[in-house]
Amino acid sequence: MKKIGITLFMAMLLVSCSLSKVEKSARKTIDGNWVLNSVTYDTPGVFNTTLFDDTTTSCFKNSQWFFRSNNSTGTYNIINADCSTGIRYFRWAANEIGKDTGNFEFTLKFTDEKKKDLQDKTGYRMKMKYLDDNSMQITQTIQFEGKPFHINLNFTRTTL
Numbered sequence: 001m002k003k004i005g006i007t008l009f010m011a012m013l014l015v016s017c018s019l020s021k022v023e024k025s026a027r028k029t030i031d032g033n034w035v036l037n038s039v040t041y042d043t044p045g046v047f048n049t050t051l052f053d054d055t056t057t058s059c060f061k062n063s064q065w066f067f068r069s070n071n072s073t074g075t076y077n078i079i080n081a082d083c084s085t086g087i088r089y090f091r092w093a094a095n096e097i098g099k100d101t102g103n104f105e106f107t108l109k110f111t112d113e114k115k116k117d118l119q120d121k122t123g124y125r126m127k128m129k130y131l132d133d134n135s136m137q138i139t140q141t142i143q144f145e146g147k148p149f150h151i152n153l154n155f156t157r158t159t160l
Contacts, residue, residue, distance in 0.1 A: 026094050026104060029131055031069035034155040036060050036076070042150040049151060051140070052108070052124055057151070059083030065155065067092060073115055089113055094128060104128035106138050126153075133157065 039057040041047055049057050059080045067074040077087045089111045097103040109123035129152070130137040136155040141148050 020096055020099070023094065023096050023104075026096075026128075026131060027069040029133060030067045030094060030136065032067065033158045034065040034067065034136065035158045036063045036065060036153055036155055038154045040152045040154060042152070043144075051151070051153075052110075054078075054088065055083050060153075064158070071115075073111070089115070091115065091117075104131070 039049075039051070039060055047057075051057055051060055055078060059078055059082070062079060064077040064079065065074065066076075072091055072093055073089070074092055075087050075089050078085050091109045091111050093107045094104045095107070097105055104127070106126045106128045107123055108126070110118045112118055124140065126138050126140045128136070129139045134157045136157075138153045138155070140151045140153070142151065143149065
């Protein structure tokens with residue numbers, strides 16, 4: 001009887017943690033190689049921002065990104081010679097906000113090459129504003145002068 005209870009509990013846990021069809025579809029679409037073409041802002045002006053506590057937005061231009069959906073890992077490679085170049089490793093997720101809304105929260109957490117978290121309680125929560133087979137826009141919202149300020153990461157799919 002105890003085995004049946006444990007088996008039922010594990011089955012319920014597995015079902016409750018499974019992805020919705022919309023989330024599975026989004027993950028499949030994200031899977032692969034992307035280029036971060038530009039970083040834009042919803043507010044007019046010239047801004048000097050740093051993304052992910054890593055480097056300035058100008059360094060991210062044309063950076064190469066890879067998302068692996070089957071284990072939620074990825075990399076980005078800063079290739080601008082005027083910046084601190086190299087590959088960064090991360091774990092990511094695209095979770096639907098609500099049910100069947102098509103709105104996604106996108107999270108990113110840095111890891112080492114062996115997929116071990118680098119910063120125990122630090123990660124980045126963003127909103128996926130747009131996603132199709134060839135383009136994606138992820139927006140990070142921060143506070144600037146007491147108001148929400150949106151940083152848009154604009155990607156296109158590539159065949160590296």
